[in-house]
Amino acid sequence: MSERVLPRAERRRRTEGRILDAARALFAEVGYERATIRAVAKSAEVDPALVMQYFGNKQELFRAAVRATPAPEAAATPEELVEHLLGTLDVKMGELPRGSLAMMRSMLTHPEAGTAAREALARQVDRLAASIPGEDARLRAALMTTILLGVTVGHQLLELPELRDAPPERIARLLRPSLRALTGPDSAG
Amino acid sequence: MSERVLPRAERRRRTEGRILDAARALFAEVGYERATIRAVAKSAEVDPALVMQYFGNKQELFRAAVRATPAPEAAATPEELVEHLLGTLDVKMGELPRGSLAMMRSMLTHPEAGTAAREALARQVDRLAASIPGEDARLRAALMTTILLGVTVGHQLLELPELRDAPPERIARLLRPSLRALTGPDSAG
DNA sequence: GTCTATAAAGAGATAGAC
DNA sequence: GTCTATCTCTTTATAGAC
Incomplete structure (x- = not known):
């Protein structure tokens, strides 16, 4: 419970974030087919199996990476x-x-x-x-x-x-x- | 030399044409990565090995399929x-x-x-x-x-x-x- | 010349050790 | 919980039989 040690949940959240950033960058660069789980893991400096552990499969990783569409705004004229x-x-x-x-x-x-x-x-x-x-x-x-x-x-x-x-x-x-x-x-x- | 039998060269040309048509259609539909030699061959009703025989590899097949850029025309005004x-x-x-x-x-x-x-x-x-x-x-x-x-x-x-x-x-x-x-x-x- | 069989490589996914 | 090792599948590409 020391302040200097990140809670497990927080640590996991950060690792997930690194993986998602790496995935976004690689998917954006080479597309779905040529982006491999292994390459994403390497870029995020984690084990490939961890990516699977967190996201289940490649499809879900992609889905998570491209999520969050910007909110539409209305315009009058x-x-x-x-x-x-x-x-x-x-x-x-x-x-x-x-x-x-x-x-x-x-x-x-x-x-x-x-x-x-x-x-x-x-x-x-x-x-x-x-x-x-x-x-x-x-x-x-x-x-x-x-x-x-x-x-x-x-x-x-x-x-x-x-x-x-x-x-x-x-x-x-x-x-x-x-x-x-x-x-x-x-x-x- | 009978008229009813196609010369070898002509027969080959037609087979190549069928393969290229099938390749163009499949590449256009699903893209390079998801288009397989096998599927192209099946669509053209030839053996997959024949496609390799004719075009060498997948890259060359793609190159041949997308060739022929329309000629540019000039415009005055x-x-x-x-x-x-x-x-x-x-x-x-x-x-x-x-x-x-x-x-x-x-x-x-x-x-x-x-x-x-x-x-x-x-x-x-x-x-x-x-x-x-x-x-x-x-x-x-x-x-x-x-x-x-x-x-x-x-x-x-x-x-x-x-x-x-x-x-x-x-x-x-x-x-x-x-x-x-x-x-x-x-x-x- | 055409096809069968298979080699070779790469990737996603999983089981189990630590 | 994390990673090693491996399995399985798919695909390109090749070698050799017919």
């Missing part, structure tokens, strides 16, 4: 909406929520990651569509969502040099009119 | 450029070149597919930038490219319902202003 999206992008340009990159890396090849990605995108489409007027609000919202998806994929996952080297504010400034064009029902000319 | 891109999208909406989907499915998780994707996107950025005036032409071109990438990924690979259910012309009509906004140096307001 289309203008606010666009600024909110560009702010999200700004965040994305720097350090995206750590689990999100892990999920995105595997979304095209791992069934569960694909489902999670579709659900997350659907939530964003719902949210956007609620703030956009017009009959085709959902389609517009889906296009805004996929535009941001494409920019994020190109920047964070494919690391296209033009996007990597540009300041986030400059990207946001260039992208603003493209998103604005999708917020109004009559902006398609 | 920014307006023509946007229409050309939307036309490409139209094609993408229907039946994308068969190898392209296979490459895109694995571009985030398979190193060689990632390299191929980066090269293909870089070519498109080069081509677009050459038709856009202004100092930040390359960044604008990269954003136009990633916008189309995002829409294609969302539609073809993630199969978002809003995009799947919308007529291609409607998508093109909504997307046009967003792309137009990126063609001019002063359109960012």
Whole structure:
């Protein structure tokens, strides 16, 4: 019960945290298939069997690593909406929520990651569509969502040099009119 | 030498074609890692060893399956450029070149597919930038490219319902202003 | 030339020692 | 509770029979 010795539960919690951090980083870097339990354990400096002990299997480890979707926020006007999206992008340009990159890396090849990605995108489409007027609000919202998806994929996952080297504010400034064009029902000319 | 018997070379060519078609379909569906030689062979109705005999290894089979990048075309004015891109999208909406989907499915998780994707996107950025005036032409071109990438990924690979259910012309009509906004140096307001 | 049989390697998962 | 050792499965790739 000495103060200098961590309680068992606390010690375990920290070890779990190290494993999850390592898992997130590796899943984000190489995707679900190529990330091995052994490599995660090595990176977290624990025994591979401990990872299994804590999480049961690889699938559960992945699930735990990509958990915690950021809470959606509402926006009143289309203008606010666009600024909110560009702010999200700004965040994305720097350090995206750590689990999100892990999920995105595997979304095209791992069934569960694909489902999670579709659900997350659907939530964003719902949210956007609620703030956009017009009959085709959902389609517009889906296009805004996929535009941001494409920019994020190109920047964070494919690391296209033009996007990597540009300041986030400059990207946001260039992208603003493209998103604005999708917020109004009559902006398609 | 009878007319009714195919020459050996022709017979082999057709078998190779069946294998490549099966490989393209499977790679496009589940990605490089989950696509097995055995499954490709079964789908093409040949022996797995024959696939190895013809292509050497899995990597070479993938390379052969995703080969044949469509020839780039030039565009004179920014307006023509946007229409050309939307036309490409139209094609993408229907039946994308068969190898392209296979490459895109694995571009985030398979190193060689990632390299191929980066090269293909870089070519498109080069081509677009050459038709856009202004100092930040390359960044604008990269954003136009990633916008189309995002829409294609969302539609073809993630199969978002809003995009799947919308007529291609409607998508093109909504997307046009967003792309137009990126063609001019002063359109960012 | 085509296929059977198998080698070789890697990974997830488990049992049991300490 | 933690780790050693191993099992089992899957897959690529090869060697050699027919």
